[in-house]
Amino acid sequence: MKIKKNILIGEFLGSCFLVMIIVGSGIMAENLTNDDGIRLLANTIATGAGLFVLITAFADISGAHFNPFVSLAMFFRKKIKGNLLKYYIPAQISGCLLGVMFANVFFEHSLLELSTKNRDGLHIFVSEIVATFGLIFIIFATLKDGKTIVAISVATYISAGYWFTSSTSFANPAVSLARTFTDSFTGINYLNTPTYILAEFIGLILAAYILRIIYK
Numbered sequence: 001m002k003i004k005k006n007i008l009i010g011e012f013l014g015s016c017f018l019v020m021i022i023v024g025s026g027i028m029a030e031n032l033t034n035d036d037g038i039r040l041l042a043n044t045i046a047t048g049a050g051l052f053v054l055i056t057a058f059a060d061i062s063g064a065h066f067n068p069f070v071s072l073a074m075f076f077r078k079k080i081k082g083n084l085l086k087y088y089i090p091a092q093i094s095g096c097l098l099g100v101m102f103a104n105v106f107f108e109h110s111l112l113e114l115s116t117k118n119r120d121g122l123h124i125f126v127s128e129i130v131a132t133f134g135l136i137f138i139i140f141a142t143l144k145d146g147k148t149i150v151a152i153s154v155a156t157y158i159s160a161g162y163w164f165t166s167s168t169s170f171a172n173p174a175v176s177l178a179r180t181f182t183d184s185f186t187g188i189n190y191l192n193t194p195t196y197i198l199a200e201f202i203g204l205i206l207a208a209y210i211l212r213i214i215y216k
Helices: 002-032 036-058 068-076 082-106 122-145 147-164 173-179 193-215
Strands: none
Touching: 002 036, 002 082, 002 173, 036 147, 068 082, 068 122, 068 173, 068 193, 082 173, 122 147, 122 193, 173 193
């Protein structure tokens, strides 16, 4: 029971703060400058710093997944039991949704608002597959090195992903869903959200397959 409670609390709070950081820093940057490059840089720094801190803080509580597809990958690799997914995934989704609501309120936006920011195209679809593949692969490649190395690796990879992928490396279906509800710099049009999630799922499957070959 304690494990399940820790999962619910850790994943809910961690996911909530993750989206608050992503969306909140994006809105702050949008308010301060009209330069999209500076906006993305500010958003990148905040997200990378936030990821490092959150993974370090919550790793020993819930594993610091904050991502349904990371949890699925953990199940595929037999790192967690399947019956725990019913705790991980709802906590992550609900935490992300609360996070976007908080971020919207922080900056006097509506509590929930549909994004009008289009993120479509085959190039973005392929980009998001690669972004998710890389995230899953890097997590498992560094697990043996301890939580600090995982935290540094994930934070720096996502920071890089903001710049080397045209999708800006969401790599997380719960985050993709949450970002549908902010009409700001980090938002995503609801018509594009399913495509992102599909691309992320493909990235997950490819990563799980390659990891199975390498680590058996």
